[in-house]
Amino acid sequence: MQLETYISDLLYRYECVTVPEFGAFLTQKTSATINEATHAFYPPKKTISFNEQIRQNDGLLAHYIADVEKIPFEEAANQVINRVKSLKSILTQGETISFDNIGALKLNEEGNMLFEPSYHLNYLTDAFGLSQFVSPEVTREIYKEEVEQIEKVIPLTVTPEKRKSRPYFKYAAVALLALTIGGFAASNYYVNQVETHNQLAQEEATQQLETKIQEATFVIENPLPAITFNVTKQTGNYHIVAGAFRVEENCDKKISQLKAEGFKARKIGANKYGLHQVAYSSHNDRLEALKALRDIKKSHNKDAWLLVKNLNN
Known part of the structure; x- marks a missing residue:
């Protein structure tokens, strides 16, 4: 294997x-x-x-x-x-x-x-879709040397007096800044296009991976009467799954049964097969969830398993 x-x-x-x-x-x-x-x-x-x-x-x-x-x-x-x-x-x-x-x-x-x-x-x-790349080194010193060469050719812009009265290089700097901002804008547009493509590819890969996730199904031959409890709403992305039921009525009865036994059971929605899932409890902390899962498997249900999913609580 x-x-x-x-x-x-x-x-x-x-x-x-x-x-x-x-x-x-x-x-x-x-x-x-x-x-x-x-x-x-x-x-x-x-x-x-x-x-x-x-x-x-x-x-x-x-x-x-x-x-x-x-x-x-x-x-x-x-x-x-x-x-x-x-x-x-x-x-x-x-x-x-x-x-x-x-x-x-x-x-x-x-x-x-x-x-x-x-x-x-x-x-x-x-x-998904991202890979390493090498960026050319930014050669600011080369541009500085080119400016110094221009100053030698055009001495009128070199003297301090001319620099004060005729700020040619100030205008040149503004023009260079405008070109740089334009370049950054074009670069950001390209990056946004790449991110959009990667997002679509990621969603496709995630959908393919979903087909390989396990399901646990329980059958209740003698469902218990439905009982309603008022409890505090649970939150967290770590859910200890007790079972999944095609008939929602059996799902409700399973929740009532688990609550009667002291668990904070609740529905966590239907899976991709249309089965209504029941969780013993939900947790914010992964280690706390794993500890609770071990206790449940040892004392109550060896087929319980951990689902990591954001339910937008």
Whole structure:
């Protein structure tokens, strides 16, 4: 199983992709940079790191594999376990593991994992279509030398008296400034055109990536009576999903059931398949959401999973 392919897919949408009993690949957004020596401009991107201390299974990777390969969740989880055993065996033999477009892993003398990230792929969808470029150096000194040569040829504009009475160079400076502003305006127009093109391309890429996101569906054979509670409206982009229902009435009954059990359940809208989604709770903090997800999977529902989405609360 090409585990790195599934990890790579998930890194576009998630900040943490955990490989159970192996470690977690983390992403962090970095701003655009400039190399002053080479005059190279680099777009913003996601930098990748690896933490072997994060090994708790959150179900994200196995759910995604099960959804893509159309296999049961348990079978996907077993495939991940077998692949991890193989990876550990390779590392203990002193070899290096290379994950395409992610990075390379190996063990140091103390037995700890060393990670060298790959820079071939930018996982920041906001920077889709952007690439590095080199800008020519601005040669202001050359223009200064040209002005000095003109002063030698036309001495009337060199003397202090003439400069005070006939500010030719003041007019020349104004004309040069006007030309520069015109150049900046044309440059901004070009940049705006490029940004528009990149935005359209980004939206198309995001739409294609959406087709690979997992769904969890629950069936309630004996729905409970509907109960209404007045609660404080939740906010946050991290949602712990309890299930998705084609019939909205079952969705409401599931919410009532979870609230009766003490959860801050609510609807989080329909997904692309038209299924009404129910969340145990929503959180502003990612680490807080992951902790709550682990507790729910351990004590209530092992198939719960984390959805990262802005609901415009």
